[in-house]
Amino acid sequence: MSWIRENTLNWIQFLAVKIIKSGGVPKHVAFIMDGNRRYANKKRVEKVEGHTKGFDKLAETLQWCLDLGIPEVTVYAFSIENFKRSKKEVDGLMELARQKFQRVLDEREMLMEHGVCIRVIGNLSLLPEDLIQTITKAMYITKDNNKAYLNVAFAYTSRDEITHAVKDVVEGVKAGDILPEDISEKLMSECLYTNCSPEPDLLIRTSGEVRFSDFLLWQTTCSCIYFADVLWPEFSVWDMLAAVFYYQRSSSDLETTKQEQSNNVVKHTNRVATYINKLQRKRENLSLAVVQS
Numbered sequence: 001m002s003w004i005r006e007n008t009l010n011w012i013q014f015l016a017v018k019i020i021k022s023g024g025v026p027k028h029v030a031f032i033m034d035g036n037r038r039y040a041n042k043k044r045v046e047k048v049e050g051h052t053k054g055f056d057k058l059a060e061t062l063q064w065c066l067d068l069g070i071p072e073v074t075v076y077a078f079s080i081e082n083f084k085r086s087k088k089e090v091d092g093l094m095e096l097a098r099q100k101f102q103r104v105l106d107e108r109e110m111l112m113e114h115g116v117c118i119r120v121i122g123n124l125s126l127l128p129e130d131l132i133q134t135i136t137k138a139m140y141i142t143k144d145n146n147k148a149y150l151n152v153a154f155a156y157t158s159r160d161e162i163t164h165a166v167k168d169v170v171e172g173v174k175a176g177d178i179l180p181e182d183i184s185e186k187l188m189s190e191c192l193y194t195n196c197s198p199e200p201d202l203l204i205r206t207s208g209e210v211r212f213s214d215f216l217l218w219q220t221t222c223s224c225i226y227f228a229d230v231l232w233p234e235f236s237v238w239d240m241l242a243a244v245f246y247y248q249r250s251s252s253d254l255e256t257t258k259q260e261q262s263n264n265v266v267k268h269t270n271r272v273a274t275y276i277n278k279l280q281r282k283r284e285n286l287s288l289a290v291v292q293s
């Protein structure tokens, strides 16, 4: 299946989407797509089949997000912790990723038409060489699209992300590009893998588990959190609408908190802005080198 699934809504669902949409929707929604293996168990199929169904549900959910007018989505597709699972399951997930990111390259035109930019956030160096190549190419060809953004967290944990940001900051100080007194929350945010994205307004976790599992810990301090008691492959448009409705009811309180936070944010000095530009260019050049190799 492609990354974006053609419309599957019946007329009642379509109407419900229109009604919810009129109430103001989040600009960025993050998903912890949990429950694929329990789904596989329930259906008595292999675990990897549960993950494949999980991908199909992701494609369907992305179409609902486009229908709702949600321009940015971030999904937790593979945690660094997931490397500890059986070799068979990890290999199966890597193969699924290989196929799906290759599909981005094969269906380039369709993604360009929708204006979808795909970014993969995580510690890509932990992945097999050929997958790094395919992922980097997929990001490269869609990088200038700006109608919708899909961030796929792969080989990701927040603690790893924050550790890398700290290392970048320390290197900047050692090289004399920035000074210790330049270190601020804003600088740290700019050094994270998610530096191109606004913070999620809504985080949805499926499967009834009530925890963050090391996902976007830095970025979700002001996010509305919604736990859905349904396995990810069974997530329906009604679950999606219920989550957005929950967000709408709590968004005014969250807006106040966000406003208070943004009042405390310091402005970057020229020195810090130059360092951040340098870091971005370094990351872009690394990607370009992979694409050209």
Ligand code: FPP
Pocket (backbone or CB within 6 Å): 033, 034, 035, 036, 037, 038, 039, 051, 052, 054, 055, 058, 076, 077, 078, 079, 082, 096, 097, 098, 100, 101, 152, 207
């Ligand atoms: C969590 O359910 C799900 C995962 C670890 C993998 C999620 C991956 C997908 C939905 C496919 C996405 C693929 C690409 C290429 C973007 P679980 O395995 O923890 O299930 P459980 O909670 O029932 O054990």
Ligand code: MG
Pocket (backbone or CB within 6 Å): 034, 035
């Ligand atoms: Mg799980």
